[in-house]
Amino acid sequence: MIKKKTSPVIEARNLTRIYTLGNSEVVGINNIGIDIAPGELVVLKGNSGSGKSTLLSLIAGLDRPTRGYLTVAGHDLTKATTSDLTHFRREVVGMVFQSFNLMPTLNVLENTSLPGLLAGKSGDNVKSKATELLEWLGLSARWNHLPAQLSGGEMQRTAIARALINDPDIILADEPTGNLDSRNGQVVVELLAELNRKWNRTVVIATHSDLADSLATMTICLRDGMITDQACDI
């Protein structure tokens, strides 16, 4: 277990997630304990099957633990109702995926605005905020393009804009550079670092790439569903 002195924004104790697949059980993560302070840029490292994505999905409120305790930004996710989790995903965390997961029938501006509209916010306000984000991300000229008309880097930046539209405290990125070339990957990692440094967001990146290593304020290595104290050997 890794402890920090400040009050953690993400706190887990004995966190376990076991999946039942047919007749067998697969342990996603096993007895994990973490404390992440606000404003950290955390890199979760490990091979495929190490439990990075499982841990990230639990923190994102996309899944529920089998056992243990998990609090994120003051929200006890182990006891949260479905409606609590919906609110949580809207307001507290923003997700960035490896495959971008943009809506193919919505343009860049619309994809960016989507979480704000789902949260019931005023269309004009959301649009204004989205425009601001796209400008920051260098996508103003592409606002009305569909995802099929974008490059991989542009799609991932759109996904980042989408993740930020509701001003979440925590940004979670699952292999954000996995489908990008090294140049675009570097750009994305630097953007996430900027979110952390300048905008003071807590950023958690699950990756087996070393692009973010130099920018991380905290590294957690996972192997076989458990945190390992040994150097992250990918």
Add this chain to the structure above:
Amino acid sequence: MRHLGFYLKFFTWFSLRNLRTHPVRALTVLLGIALGAAVFTSVRLSIHAALDSFTRSMDVIAGSADRVVVQPGGRVPEEWVPRLLRLPVVREASPILTTYARFPGEKAAPFLLIGFDPILDQSFRKWRTAERSWEDANRWLELLKRPNTVIVGKSLAEKYAVHRGDRLTIEHTRRTAKFDIVGILSSTGLARAEGGMIVLTDIATFQEFTELHGWVDRIDLKLAPNATNRTLEEIQKILPENILLRLPSAAKESGQSMIRAYQLNLTILGFASLFVGMFLVYSLVALNAASRRHELAVLRATGASPYLLFFVFLAEGALFGVAGWFAAIPISTLLVKYMLQGVSQTISILFVRVQVDTLSLSPWEVILSFGVTVFTACVSALQPAWEAMQVTPGEALEISRHGMQYKKSHYKLVLAGMGCLFLVIPLSLLPKILNMPLPGYVAILLLFGGFSLFAPWGLNQMGKALSPTLRRFAGIPAYLAGRYVRDSGTRTAVSVGALITAVALFASLVIMIFSFRSTVELWTDQTVSGDLFITTKMGEINQFRYPIPRSVVQWLQEFKDRVDIVPSRRYFLGQNNFPFEFELLDIETFLRYGDFVWLKGDSDEVRASLKHGEGVVISEVFSSRTGLTIGDRFRAWIESSPVELPVLGIIRDYRTQGGVVFYSMSGFNIRYHDIQWSGCRIFFKDRTQDIEAAVASLQNEIVRRWGDTLDMISGDGLRNVILKVFDETFAITTVLLLIALIIAALGIATTLTILILERSKQLNTLYAVGASFGQIRSMILWEAAFMVVAGELAGIVCGFILSYILVYVINRQSFGWTFLYEVDWGALAMSFPLIILTALAAAYPAIKMVFRESPAMLLREN
């Protein structure tokens, strides 16, 4: 052989295993095809059974005669038998009489009584009694030796539990008499006529029973081998003008032609169900081809030829066709039992009497049904197979697109749709081909095709137009649904196309049936007017060939202070193998209480001329079939008189069994000869009294005086029976329609489920970025609503156009009639909630499947 082996193995690996991993989808499509194939097969089999029964019946009754001597509308004097036998060219002659009779009791079914000379008839018709011993085998001679003896058909004997030696009471128009059974027919030859519901008797017994001494219905002739057309003309010259020499098959051919017209119409309706099922096959095969595009690219990259991919997907379609056809067998078995009764009844009422005793499984019908089903399924799979063939090996390396494709333009589909719709009207104006309204049916196919091709564009426009408004009033889920439907292209358009077809069929048939019924109601109110209808006992089934006795007519005249009587005489005739009725009527009195439903001609002028016996009015059916119109001359032999009269007007008449010609009875008596009444209708002069009570009272008086020698029915009763027959006739159509709607609903359900599952990742991403379950569910329901509304609205428009084609083209060319166009808005409106509910019900299982797995699992990259 090796190639075939490889191909089968490849098909198993690639297609069958994939289908096995999605069993619900595959089974749903299979069910849709099975239903369509079952409807098609059972329609064909049941009408084939009726046609087969009718043909067999006519053949065994007609026997092996070369020619028949008949008098249209009358009978042939028996004296012509020996006169014809004296001609060298006539080898044999057999006089025949037939009538329908029954056993006493209200519920007794009529059977065919045949009067013949067993010795003269020996070589014409095959029959024998079911006797075992040689002594008993000659018992049929009793027919000649003793009067009032009969041989009973096996089915009839079994139904009423009668045996050789029993005494039977038989009722007929004129008399009731007792007969001794001297034999039971074995199940061969003549015994197969009328489903075995026949009784044979000697001609003398028949004539005495029916008071037709000296008359026969026809004389069957066998001619010498050297008979030529010239010798036949010589025979005709010897016969009086009103007695004709005809082919024995004339009656059979006209009956067959009517049944075949009905068969074609029901077949098309049955095929429509299969057509709707076609969309399901297209939907699933297209999905398989699209969602596995990367796999196809990898296959191409590793050496598969484009043709291999083409035939694999074509084979998938064929598999659904074959499997669906086999799955249809149990459904057909149930459906055909229901349809057989309905179809036989309809044919008997509308066209010719049929008695179906067995369902013969025609191998040709089975092959046809199999072929049509598999062909339809293969055609459905053609386009997706073609698309699969276009996948290039290079696509195997394209991983950054993440399955995102540019939108395809709908421009080509819209053009093709316009082309189809443009041809609809010109085609529907073309005349029949091979005596079938083929251009009309092609027009219908193009109408469905045209509207379906417009579906992607229509959805696109609908999404564009409605999404912003819906966002304001129904929130972001409706907006997202509209955007998805707008951009989903042919994926959703296919099942919308199926829904358009089903709704169009439903709407058009609702309009057609309502129009028809309204017109028939008008016709019954006006033309079938009367408080009480009287005819001889079993008059209708015997085609009114036995007039009402003069004593009854005189007795009825005594009521003239209370009632007005409209006498009539009906003759069942034929023109160019087309049957029609010639009805003589007291026009003057009839027009005081009722009227015709006028179609052509100035009704006021025609009425006046008709009363004076200056000409005839003909029904629309008669006019369509014969080509006669106003100003032409109507010609026919009525008993001994050659009738030639101008056509004054054309009317609508929905009497069964062909067209009708009306003429004034008094005019006929003056111009030609006196005729007897075959029936009459009675109107009470005092219209303020309780007519129902008055009718009942008069009926009681008639029964008290004449017993059961007359058949009577009240005017209200008759009009209700006509409408009931109408409703029962269209019951089959309604069932077929509902099945088509069910198949379309299955299509919507399948497509929704597939599209939702395909977008699992997208939907779970929505969940990840903050959508609630309720919002996602709402979005899917809105998508279903969009598809349904698009299909319903386009289907209704298509249905209106189709209804015009059905009323003014198909019905006119198939049956000769049209009707006044009227719309049942209430029934049309009923389809909307039905379809909406079905779609929403279909959406729910799809929604549950989306979140069957944890979003975290679905969003994982590894």
